Amino acid sequence: MNLFGDSMIKVGLLGCGAIGKTIAESSGREYTIFAVYDKNFEKAKFFGDNYNSKVASSFEEFEEMCSECDLIVEAASQQAVKDCVKLLKYADLLIMSSGALSDYELLKELVDTAKKYYRKIYIPSGAIAGIDALKAVKNCTNEVILTTIKHPSSLGLNLNEKKVIFEGSALEAVKLYPKNVNVSATLSLACLGFENTKVRIIADPKVSENIHEIVAKGDFGELYIRVKNKKHPDNPKTSYLAALSAIRLIKSFSDVLKVGT
Numbered sequence: 001m002n003l004f005g006d007s008m009i010k011v012g013l014l015g016c017g018a019i020g021k022t023i024a025e026s027s028g029r030e031y032t033i034f035a036v037y038d039k040n041f042e043k044a045k046f047f048g049d050n051y052n053s054k055v056a057s058s059f060e061e062f063e064e065m066c067s068e069c070d071l072i073v074e075a076a077s078q079q080a081v082k083d084c085v086k087l088l089k090y091a092d093l094l095i096m097s098s099g100a101l102s103d104y105e106l107l108k109e110l111v112d113t114a115k116k117y118y119r120k121i122y123i124p125s126g127a128i129a130g131i132d133a134l135k136a137v138k139n140c141t142n143e144v145i146l147t148t149i150k151h152p153s154s155l156g157l158n159l160n161e162k163k164v165i166f167e168g169s170a171l172e173a174v175k176l177y178p179k180n181v182n183v184s185a186t187l188s189l190a191c192l193g194f195e196n197t198k199v200r201i202i203a204d205p206k207v208s209e210n211i212h213e214i215v216a217k218g219d220f221g222e223l224y225i226r227v228k229n230k231k232h233p234d235n236p237k238t239s240y241l242a243a244l245s246a247i248r249l250i251k252s253f254s255d256v257l258k259v260g261t
């Protein structure tokens with residue numbers, strides 16, 4: 001039995017790319033991929049063939065299938081998050097494209113709709129760690145700084161030397177560097193918000209992985225987190241950890257013993 005009262009969580013998956021596929025590969029005991037939709041039908045069809053999922057050929061058809069789901073997993077794009085508002089009528093929602101939530105109007109609409117239908121919205125830690133501690137110290141933290149270090153080519157640059165290319169608030173960072181948007185957004189939502197979270201982006205030709213460093217200071221003490229992420233084998237723009245964090249979150253619904261904040 002899981003928290004939904006069923007023997008297994010039925011997932012409606014929106015987006016059948018790198019993260020969606022890794023989530024589907026881990027399905028079985030705690031959850032099934034009940035229904036899938038991708039704007040690229042061939043990708044969705046693969047899930048029908050391999051995971052016995054119902055395949056929607058349009059968003060409207062997916063919406064109908066969602067009425068039989070417990071959890072909708074968005075693993076598609078920021079645009080898809082907007083489409084998810086109406087799906088909250090049927091099920092809880094897990095959002096991978098957390099950068100979409102830097103749009104305050106959309107965030108409010110999602111939260112208001114979730115309240116109306118007694119649903120929950122889940123944002124996995126994604127490509128970073130330390131979200132558990134940052135949530136715990138939220139009310140006694142004065143400063144949170146995220147430093148993201150990437151190869152210049154991952155930032156669309158051609159540089160021979162290490163260079164700080166951005167320093168400012170998370171609010172500015174998500175507008176100027178949309179490719180870094182998910183990590184900045186998840187961190188901001190967990191602790192000090194978009195205006196008060198500081199972001200530095202460094203292009204370094206000597207690194208191949210995406211590195212995220214978080215420093216937080218406050219009355220609780222100090223916290224330092226460093227994550228050196230391997231790229232997802234199916235999408236080099238995505239860190240493999242992001243997919244793993246979503247899987248753990250979905251599986252956690254069936255946990256009797258819950259460890260971590």
Ligand SMILES: NC(=O)c1ccc[n+]([C@@H]2O[C@H](COP(=O)([O-])OP(=O)(O)OC[C@H]3O[C@@H](n4cnc5c(N)ncnc54)[C@H](O)[C@@H]3O)[C@@H](O)[C@H]2O)c1
Nearest residue numbers: 015017018019039075076077080096097126127182238242
């Ligand atoms: N939270 C995090 O830390 C984190 C980390 C990595 C990626 N992400 C985000 O998660 C999302 C998925 O990542 P991915 O690596 O699987 O991407 P991907 O490009 O491999 O797959 C995305 C899939 O979604 C489909 N899609 C896009 N928009 C759609 C729409 N509106 N309707 C239906 N299908 C749509 C695409 O056709 C594609 O098959 C992206 O938005 C990415 O930015 C978040």
